[in-house]
Amino acid sequence: MDSHAQAFDEIWAVIGDRLSTRQADRDLHGQSETWHRAPPPDAVAWPETTSEVSAILAICNRHRCPVIGWGTGTSLEGHALATQGGLVLDMMRMNRVIEVRPEDRLAVVQPGVTREALNTDLRATGLFFPIDPGANASLGGMAATRASGTMAVRYGTMRDAVLALEVVxxxxxxxxxxxxxxKSSAGYDLTALMVGSEGTLGIITELTLRLHGQPEDVAAAVCAFRTLDEAVACVAMTMQIGIPMARIEFLDSLAMRAVNQHAGSDHPEQPHLMVEFNGAPATVRSDAEAFGEIAEECGGQGFRWATSPEDRKRLWEARHASYWATLKLRPGATGVVTDVCVPMSELPAAVAAAARDIAEAGIVGTIVGHVGDGNFHCLLLIDPQDADELARAKAVATEMSRRALRVGGTVSGEHGIGLGKRGLMQEQHGEGWAVMAALKQALDPNGILNPGKLVPDPA
Amino acid sequence: MDSHAQAFDEIWAVIGDRLSTRQADRDLHGQSETWHRAPPPDAVAWPETTSEVSAILAICNRHRCPVIGWGTGTSLEGHALATQGGLVLDMMRMNRVIEVRPEDRLAVVQPGVTREALNTDLRATGLFFPIDPGANASLGGMAATRASGTMAVRYGTMRDAVLALEVVxxxxxxxxxxxxxxKSSAGYDLTALMVGSEGTLGIITELTLRLHGQPEDVAAAVCAFRTLDEAVACVAMTMQIGIPMARIEFLDSLAMRAVNQHAGSDHPEQPHLMVEFNGAPATVRSDAEAFGEIAEECGGQGFRWATSPEDRKRLWEARHASYWATLKLRPGATGVVTDVCVPMSELPAAVAAAARDIAEAGIVGTIVGHVGDGNFHCLLLIDPQDADELARAKAVATEMSRRALRVGGTVSGEHGIGLGKRGLMQEQHGEGWAVMAALKQALDPNGILNPGKLVPDPA
Structure with missing residues (x-):
């Protein structure tokens, strides 16, 4: 803390007691959802305007004080941990929906607006914002990690959802x-460069987001399979035939047990797909029929339809809560969470191999995924005191990433790099990782923005 | 030429007589589709492999010799003119479709493959590549300019179509x-940074492209309107209601005359929309009906359906040829071509203002556009010897861009910046243009890649 006392004095002059060095505030902003740990930051600031953010960054840049952006603190790879100390910038007071333009299908929001808050605001417009990571994350954080979720298979990810940004x-x-x-063909795509940069190139202070029309009709269902292989094969066939799924989620037997316990449901403890169809009523009907035929062919055992809006809401809330529900399977456990994304043809083998690895490692863990775009997750439950178990879980996660790379995939489909996957960046990008370092150096020569993340350490 | 003789000697040692300094070759690679003019390059090279491109760039970098990538030479803003001399790298011998993976809906191609050649290759797969600028451009060039076309309203642009790149x-x-x-959340989006960088950050030597399933059913039609305002209002209503158009193209009266003359058709010389619906038969029917009701409400005067595949092919070929057809309206004329993109709610006013400006300037010109995403084009026919007419045409184009900026749009939806719009970059991006310069400096410190384009001149 002492090392940045001068910077904090100057920041105090800008925002007063919206700067805190109290232990409780620092601890709250030094937490992580998963097994990643770091000492708390030296201070926390709650800016309320872009010009405050600008003033704070100019001060920190002069004093070489690290600055780490913070939203809801729900990232899964330790992105926002202040591993080199410095200041956490909590953006949650910048939480206004600035403008909604239904006629242009866009909304302008501050970074502290959460995805659920935006959708509540949009209810009367006939529009919605489709990107839905498990947590009710802040939209600034979602842009910074290039988040996606269950509807990415239909609507894309934050890469597609962000039209414009204001960045400090x-x-x-x-x-x-x-x-x-x-669309635009006017120069380098700085928006795309900032989306997914995990706070290492700038702090997002405003987002212009693409909205979508609420579908005329929606149908959702769950379908059980005898084996994981059959369920995943059904996904690959569905996507290869080109049925326009709104959602197609995989959950393994153990994840279904967690969902049952959490939601009080009684689904059989077997691998499941949870699916949704959107569109005009005739389209929904024919898409659902086409999927039903494939599912039957793959051994799917009947559908349970969620017909009312309340049933559907319950279904997808159960899916979104599966992370926390799974953690409850082993009280006191911490999660090692990992996600990869592979080409569709490689999905069945990749999921099967991950399941095998988890079993062989003797770890309790679930596999779930937004499998329609080849993205799946493992949540490995470990005792945080058991170093050997942690090592085995990390080995499973690393091998899952390496397998994804071997078949042309990526070490993260949506969780991002943070601390957890930085060790794999060289393997994935080769010389491209040095290019990322050069870009970082060009925009942040003093290396104050989220240092120790995403790019190689400065030479 | 002399100034780079040493570089050319070294390149000759690599590729032999696939390097040329002959006047005819230089002249062929110093042409532009539009009014932009520059002296020819000092030499032309035809590399055949990535390692040749790599060797050539390393040589040019050592000797500070400019390198300009070249595809089909069909860019509209003078992107590939060697305004500072140097070497044009003609990529058209790297024209292999390397791999098609129908099960993953992707194709891997070299940069000299044209969009039509790729689609010919894909015919048996049930898949197609939807990005279709007017010209049968090379896919490398299309990526470099972030091209789009008539189907962008449904399938996106090259930003969405390019999954991966190899770049020297x-x-x-x-x-x-x-x-x-x-999808991927593993670091900075270098793909998006390269797409649209117009050859200033690297030379694309391989592209991995996203493919789409050929739709089960297609219906296309033309519909006439009494006024430009009515036609454009129909577009805005259609998009705001959310009818999933596969194509929705606007052509003004004069453009329709050109199309008639070119294609031997007899459409009334009135503003038209050309539309297409894709999907399952029931969807196509209901989408077409919904659009028909809006068109009627807006004063649309009946449809002419293009029912057979041959009729549809003719229709869209006529649309794609409208640029050259329009040039023929005034023999000997050169085109000042410009395109802007605006939010949907601003489209009617923006098109109306452009039409007014063209009339007031006393210039013969057409307005056409991929209006479903707010993108429209003017083709202004000028006598290349008439400096005053050229100045008036450029003034119309500049005002069109500034109007787009005032309403939250962009100075180019798809043609790019090249020489024609570099003067507007500061107005559009402000401090962001300096950021682009910093990125360019980081990746090309000697400024050899397409110098004088897109970014500010080095200080």
Whole structure:
């Protein structure tokens, strides 16, 4: 803390007691959802305007004080841990929906608006925002990690959802990237560069987001399979035939047990697909029929339809809560969570191999996934005191990533790199990782923005 | 030429007589589709492999010799003109479709494959590649300019179509960006940074492209309107209601005359929309009906359906040829072509203002556009000898861009910046343009890649 006392004095002059060095505030902003651990930051600031963010960054840049953006604190790879100390910038007071333009299908929001808050705001417009990671995350954080969720198979990820950004750079300069037009060929895609940069290139202070029309009709269902292989084969066939799924989620037997316990449901403890169809009523009907035929062919054992909006809400809330539900299977356990994404043809083998590895490692863990785009997750339950168990879980996660790389996939489909996967960046990107370092150096020469993450350490 | 003789000697040692300094070759690679003019390059090279491209760039970087990538030479803003001399790298001998993976809906191609050649290759797979600028451009060039076309309203642009790239950097290093997975959260989006960088950050030597399933059913039609305002209002209503158009193209009266003359058709010389619906038969029917009701409400005067595949092919070929058809309206004329993209709610006013400006400037010109995403084009026919007419045409184009900026749009939806719009980059991006310069400096410190384009001149 002492090392940045001068910076904090200057920041105090800008935002007063919205800067805190109290232990409780620091501890709250030094937590992680998963097994990643680091000492708390030296201080926490709650800016309320872009110009405050700009002033704070200019000060920190002068004093070489690390700055780490913070939203809801729900990232899964330790992205927002202050591993090199410094200041956490809690963006949750910048939580206004600035503008909704239904006629242009876009909304302008501050970074502290959560995805659920935005959708509540949109209810009367006939529009919605489809990106839905498990947590009710902040939209700024979701952009920073290039989040996606259950509907990415239909609507894309934050890469597709973000039209424009306001970003404060390391030296306090404020830039606006992108426009309100649907497309642009006017220079480097700075929006795409910032999305997924995990707070290492700038702090997002405003987002312009693409919205979608609420579908005329929706049908959702769960379908059980005898084996994991059959369920995943059904997904690959469905996507290869081109049925326009709104959602197609895989949950293994253990994840279904967790869901049952959490939601009080009585689904058989077998591998399941949870699916949703959107569109005009005739489309929904024909898509659902086409999927039903494939599912039957793959050994799917009947559907349970969630017909009412309340039933559907319950279904998807159960899916979104599966992370926390699974943690409860082993009280006191911590999660080693990992996600990879592979080409569709490689999905069945990749999921089967992950399941085998978990079993062989003697670890309790679930596999779930947004399998329609080849993305799946493992949640491995470990005793945080048991170093050997942690090592075995990490080995399973690492092998899952390496297998994804061997078949042309990526070490993360949506959780991001943070601390957990930085060791795999060189393997995935080769010389491209050095290019990322050069870009980082160009925009943040003092290395104050979320240091120790995503890019190699400065030479 | 002399100034780079040493570089050319070294390149000759690598590729022999696939390097040329003959006047005819230089002239062929110093042309532009539009009014932009520059002296020819000093030499032309036809590499056949990535390692040749790498060797050539390393040589040019050592000798500070400019390198300009070249595809089909069909860009509209002078992107590939060697305004500072140097070497044009003609990529058209790297024209192999390397791999098609129907089960993963992707194709891997070299940059010299054209969009039509790829689709010919895909015919038996049930898949197609939807991005269709007017010209039968090379896929490398289309990525470099972030091209789109008539189907972007449904399938997105090259930003969405490119999954992964192989790129040779200024110093000859070869990087691979992206993966074969549908999404990734593993670091900076180098793919998106390269797409649309217009040859200023690297030379694309391989592309992995997302493919789409050929729709089960297709219906296309033309519909006439009494006024431009009515036609454009119909587009805005259609998109705001959310009818999933596969194509919705606007052509003004004069463009329809050109199309008639070119295609031997007899459409009334009135503003038209050309539309297409894709999907399951029931969907196509209901979408077409919903659109028909809106069109009627807006004063649309009946449809002419193109029912057979041949009729549809003719219809869209006529649309794609409208640029060259329009040029023929005034023999000897050169085109000043411009495109902007605006939010949907601003489209009617923006198109109406452009039409007014063209009329007031006393210029013969057409307005056409991929209006479903707010993107429209003017083709202004000028006598290349008439400096005053050129100045008036450029003034119309500039005002069109500035109007787009005032309403939250962009100075180019798909043609790119090249020479024509570099003067507007500061207005559009502000401090963001300096950020682009910093990125360029980081990846191409000697400024050899397409110098004088896209980013500010080095200080």
């Amino acid at each position: 750079l390391a030296d306090g300069r404020v830039i606006r990237t992108g426009t309100r037009a649907a | 950097l200024a110093d000859g290093r070869v990087i691979r960006t992206g993966t074969r997975a549908a």
